[in-house]
Amino acid sequence: METILLLAHPEADGTLARPALEALNFARELAAGLSKSSLLVGLVGAEVQAAANALAGCGATRFLGVVGTDFAPSRYSTDAAAAEALCRAAGATVVIAAGTSRWNRVLAGVAQRLQGRADTHVTGIALEEGRLSAARWFYRQRVEAVIQRSHRPWFILADPGCGEPWAAPAGTATLEPVAVALTDAHRRTTVSRIQAPPADEQTIRPDAKLLFVAGAGWTKTQPDGKTHAEEAERIILDFLAKTKASLGSTKSLVDLRGEGQTVLRFLTHLNQVGQTGSTPRHPKGLAACCHGEEPHAVGWRFISERRAINLNPNCGWAQGKADVLYVADAFAVMRRVNGLLAAT
Numbered sequence: 001m002e003t004i005l006l007l008a009h010p011e012a013d014g015t016l017a018r019p020a021l022e023a024l025n026f027a028r029e030l031a032a033g034l035s036k037s038s039l040l041v042g043l044v045g046a047e048v049q050a051a052a053n054a055l056a057g058c059g060a061t062r063f064l065g066v067v068g069t070d071f072a073p074s075r076y077s078t079d080a081a082a083a084e085a086l087c088r089a090a091g092a093t094v095v096i097a098a099g100t101s102r103w104n105r106v107l108a109g110v111a112q113r114l115q116g117r118a119d120t121h122v123t124g125i126a127l128e129e130g131r132l133s134a135a136r137w138f139y140r141q142r143v144e145a146v147i148q149r150s151h152r153p154w155f156i157l158a159d160p161g162c163g164e165p166w167a168a169p170a171g172t173a174t175l176e177p178v179a180v181a182l183t184d185a186h187r188r189t190t191v192s193r194i195q196a197p198p199a200d201e202q203t204i205r206p207d208a209k210l211l212f213v214a215g216a217g218w219t220k221t222q223p224d225g226k227t228h229a230e231e232a233e234r235i236i237l238d239f240l241a242k243t244k245a246s247l248g249s250t251k252s253l254v255d256l257r258g259e260g261q262t263v264l265r266f267l268t269h270l271n272q273v274g275q276t277g278s279t280p281r282h283p284k285g286l287a288a289c290c291h292g293e294e295p296h297a298v299g300w301r302f303i304s305e306r307r308a309i310n311l312n313p314n315c316g317w318a319q320g321k322a323d324v325l326y327v328a329d330a331f332a333v334m335r336r337v338n339g340l341l342a343a344t
């Protein structure tokens with residue numbers, strides 16, 4: 001008998017973000033596949049009734065809530081105390097949460113308090129002969145491991161973007177409050193504000209449908225014998241503003257900054273995709289002016305549809321890495337694309 005607890009927190013507007021709804025689907029699939037199980041929802045936040053109502057039809061038998069303004073911000077001390085109290089109140093054997101920065105920071109510690117085990121970056125769960133298996137990737141997404149544990153409680157943090165979000169009309173859920181006694185020590189850290197760039201300056205957008213990856217070619221000498229980095233910046237930023245695509249970069253392009261060469265000023269190593277960068281998950285990807293080396297292909301592993309623009313018909317993308325390769329000048333192509341986007 002597994003008691004499965006989904007841990008979630010509402011956003012500032014009271015809604016549940018997509019990663020939480022994806023994690024709920026993981027929990028539901030698990031509960032549906034087991035002959036004996038119960039599904040519970042544990043919510044943490046200043047006000048969680050609206051979130052509980054949104055999940056009323058998910059099949060959970062109980063909705064537990066740690067509620068209060070102390071639990072609104074992402075803060076280790078209060079999040080850990082709330083999660084621990086919810087796990088104890090639920091008698092959870094399996095705890096599933098979205099692998100967001102907020103839960104990733106906290107749940108290994110909560111597992112320690114409950115003498116459980118935690119697995120992060122889980123990309124899928126399955127039942128094999130009635131036993132729960134969690135899959136995750138190692139060594140820069142080259143090796144997939146399937147993990148089974150008999151130890152309980154088992155904390156599973158599901159990587160966002162690996163499943164469909166649960167969706168159904170809202171209802172009315174009966175919320176059971178779970179008390180957490182806070183001391184001054186819990187409140188020692190205060191969250192004064194969140195500092196973040198305006199949405200339009202934020203170029204890394206994990207939820208975007210399209211990943212646009214810029215390569216070093218944007219800053220290289222072009223057929224007219226000159227470099228056109230400023231125009232490259234304008235073209236790329238215009239495309240991002242129009243499409244709200246997420247921006248990735250090759251290593252070479254972000255490394256140029258350290259070498260004092262012409263750079264695209266809005267790129268940092270956070271944009272870097274690949275073996276030594278990130279492995280994003282977007283439905284579509286478009287690479288322009290990048291060669292498509294093997295390390296880069298590692299970074300594109302989870303992009304479902306890949307397209308590339310390169311002047312060189314023998315570039316790495318042509319060697320089976322892209323579904324469609326446009327052998328063309330990326331400046332010309334993207335100028336035209338931006339023109340078409342502006343017209344629509």
Ligand SMILES: Cc1cc2nc3c(=O)[nH]c(=O)nc-3n(C[C@H](O)[C@H](O)[C@H](O)COP(=O)(O)OP(=O)(O)OC[C@H]3O[C@@H](n4cnc5c(N)ncnc54)[C@H](O)[C@@H]3O)c2cc1C
Binds near residue numbers: 288
């Ligand atoms: C240990 C290790 C780890 C690495 N990790 C990573 C990693 O995580 N991510 C990563 O990206 N790289 C990584 N690299 C580097 C990688 O091997 C490549 O060197 C790098 O990705 C190449 O970058 P690029 O394609 O932007 O540049 P280049 O290889 O210089 O390619 C530029 C391309 O732009 C094209 N081009 C130029 N002008 C135009 C134009 N007007 N229109 C269209 N195309 C044009 C050219 O034809 C060329 O193909 C790693 C290397 C090592 C050794």
